[in-house]
Amino acid sequence: MGKFAAKIERVITIALILSVMLILTPGVSTQAKAKKCNHKSVTWITTSKPSCTDEGMKVKKCKNCGKILKIKKIKKSGHCLRTQIEKMPTCTKPGLTATYCLNPDCIYGYRKYYKTEKIAPLGHSYIAKTYKATCTAPKTIVTSCKNCKYKSTHKEGKALGHHWTKWKLNTDSMIKKKPKKTRICSRCGKKETIYVK
Numbered sequence: 001m002g003k004f005a006a007k008i009e010r011v012i013t014i015a016l017i018l019s020v021m022l023i024l025t026p027g028v029s030t031q032a033k034a035k036k037c038n039h040k041s042v043t044w045i046t047t048s049k050p051s052c053t054d055e056g057m058k059v060k061k062c063k064n065c066g067k068i069l070k071i072k073k074i075k076k077s078g079h080c081l082r083t084q085i086e087k088m089p090t091c092t093k094p095g096l097t098a099t100y101c102l103n104p105d106c107i108y109g110y111r112k113y114y115k116t117e118k119i120a121p122l123g124h125s126y127i128a129k130t131y132k133a134t135c136t137a138p139k140t141i142v143t144s145c146k147n148c149k150y151k152s153t154h155k156e157g158k159a160l161g162h163h164w165t166k167w168k169l170n171t172d173s174m175i176k177k178k179p180k181k182t183r184i185c186s187r188c189g190k191k192e193t194i195y196v197k
């Protein structure tokens, strides 16, 4: 920038000297005056676009003579970051958030993440169900998870065993001379029949 400013200054100085000379030499003055540009019609041109991390530059240019009259920096925009969930965490596995830049020209654009961060696993949501001991099975506690297929079975103590009534002779079978006897479990209703030898 300093270089340009110095150049402009030099040119102005030369122009001043020239104009003084022209005034002093009336013969050529009219012709030279017509060539001199007053830079009244100017335009700003962006010579380098700013990015998220770097400044850009624009110049003020005379439309008539093309002379660069001013140089200005354009502020860098900075990242325009957005964070989204890239992977949902499960009960046992961590998830992931990804942060990227919304500016289309940025190197941290979509899927070239500025940063990623782990999301801790959610952990199981337990539900426990208790099944009372029966004649054939001990007390059982089944623990499962509301959100996944996790299941764990825990048994406590022993099965109760059947609560049998006394053996009863089957009268029908007596007539058929093939005597049978029966007993029933008063708890679960299981029936057991055997031949009497």
Ligand SMILES: [Zn+2]
Residues within 6 Å of the ligand: 037, 038, 039, 040, 062, 063, 064, 065, 066, 067
């Ligand atoms: Zn000009």
Ligand SMILES: [Zn+2]
Residues within 6 Å of the ligand: 052, 078, 079, 080, 101, 102, 103, 106, 107, 108
């Ligand atoms: Zn960016």
Ligand SMILES: [Zn+2]
Residues within 6 Å of the ligand: 091, 092, 123, 124, 125, 145, 146, 147, 148, 149, 150
């Ligand atoms: Zn789970």
Ligand SMILES: [Zn+2]
Residues within 6 Å of the ligand: 135, 161, 162, 163, 185, 186, 187, 188, 189, 190
């Ligand atoms: Zn039973």
